[in-house]
Amino acid sequence: MANEEEVNKLMEAILTGNAGRLQLRGDTATFVDESAYVDSDDPTVASGSWSIQNLQSCEWALGRAAALETEKAQIEEAAASAHKRIDSRKETLLGKLGRGINFFEAQIAKYATNNRDLLLGGGKRKSKVFLHGIVGWRKKGGKLTVLNHEELGKWLREHGDVNLFRVKIEPEMKALQDAFQATGVIPPGCEYIPESETLYIDPVDPAMPMSVRHD
Numbered sequence: 001m002a003n004e005e006e007v008n009k010l011m012e013a014i015l016t017g018n019a020g021r022l023q024l025r026g027d028t029a030t031f032v033d034e035s036a037y038v039d040s041d042d043p044t045v046a047s048g049s050w051s052i053q054n055l056q057s058c059e060w061a062l063g064r065a066a067a068l069e070t071e072k073a074q075i076e077e078a079a080a081s082a083h084k085r086i087d088s089r090k091e092t093l094l095g096k097l098g099r100g101i102n103f104f105e106a107q108i109a110k111y112a113t114n115n116r117d118l119l120l121g122g123g124k125r126k127s128k129v130f131l132h133g134i135v136g137w138r139k140k141g142g143k144l145t146v147l148n149h150e151e152l153g154k155w156l157r158e159h160g161d162v163n164l165f166r167v168k169i170e171p172e173m174k175a176l177q178d179a180f181q182a183t184g185v186i187p188p189g190c191e192y193i194p195e196s197e198t199l200y201i202d203p204v205d206p207a208m209p210m211s212v213r214h215d
Contacts, residue, residue, distance in 0.1 A: 039064065108135060109199050126197075134202045142195030143177055144186070151189030 039045035041064065052058045112119055112135050119128045119135065127136025146152055153169040176187070186192050 112199055135199070137197035137199055140196055140198050141193035143193065144173070144180055144190045145193055146171060146173075146189060147191050148189035152187055153189075155188045 036047035038047070044050065045064075052061055116137075120126070121128075126138070127134050149171075152171055156169050156171065176190075180186065180192070
């Protein structure tokens, strides 16, 4: 069991942010200060038991510090090189996977486009659920998109009374969309994007459970 002194050492290390742990040997727990340094070349040189006493030991300490700096730089260089190799390998593997995904999705899109009625079975269905995913179409567009806010703002000012107040002219898109649907007039600075459908493909990893989805 750990005595009170060893526990107090551990608590002090935690509170001061130093590294430390309790090492169990049989029924005895001893605090190990992992922030302490023990030199790999000379184990007698360690925190709390060694200090520079003369010019010679100072020279030796400088040499050891320089050697450790060199070793540190070598490790960092090796790690950077390893990371570079890993990143290069990752990009190669991901590139191959990406080409495979693009290939299969292009083939699926081609088949789905050429066989839409067969795929959907007629009616109002917009998607087909497979064991490994869904192929379907989503609507997009069918509304105005502002291309030039300044030109549109000018047109809005010309069609409204703003003599008694100053406001920042901003299009009220819902009202603008409603007006367009009612009149068919496309204001300057706007473009009408016809309603269309976009094919979507959602692959599902067969190793993962899939909830069957329907549009």
